[in-house]
Amino acid sequence: MSKAALRRRWLPAAVIATAAAVLIAMAVPRVVAGILLIPGDPILRRVLERKPVSAAELERLAESRRAALNWHARGRTGTDLGLALLLRAERMRIVVADRDLVPARAALAAALAQAPASPHGWLRLAILERLATGDPAAVARLVEMSMLTGPAEREILFPRLELALAVWGEGTDTFRALVRPQLEWGWR
Helix, strand or coil: CCHHHHHHHHHHHHHHHHHHHHHHHHHHHHHHHHHHHHHHHHHHHHHHCCCCCCHHHHHHHHHHHHHHHHHCCCHHHHHHHHHHHHHHHHCCCCCCHHHHCHHHHHHHHHHHHHCCCCHHHHHHHHHHHHHHCCCHHHHHHHHHHHHHHCCCCHHHHHHHHHHHHHCHHHCCHHHHHHHHHHHHHHHC
């Protein structure tokens, strides 16, 4: 067999092997991040079901999200980190906004920069804003973004309505128009 024929025979195999190696290299960060999320997943599930979790479990949730973000930055992972940090801050007897809420705000802002269409992220930022500043107009804008990005998110319907009704007077006409169907849906 000639060298040219041998090259023609091995060239497709070399291209396929190279493509496979590239795809595997691209998948490794996602796989590692997925594995690192596993210890915090049962805790997150309990948090979302509004079941009690300990401070140590919240820390484990936050650490699993931080570790995963080091491998593969995803908006949802960042919002989960922000939620864990926010819940941890809410448990403190005295919350100093400039110290205790900054990590949660940074995590949520980074997550929303990666996934701006995250209704969970906007709602969590609204909760944080209410805790940090108590500015009802700012909270209303953030709740509005949550409703715009995910109007049919069942798991955040009631927390979102609770916040929306708390800042109803500061909301715009657009805000109120978005809240009314949510109220009807919640009533049903």
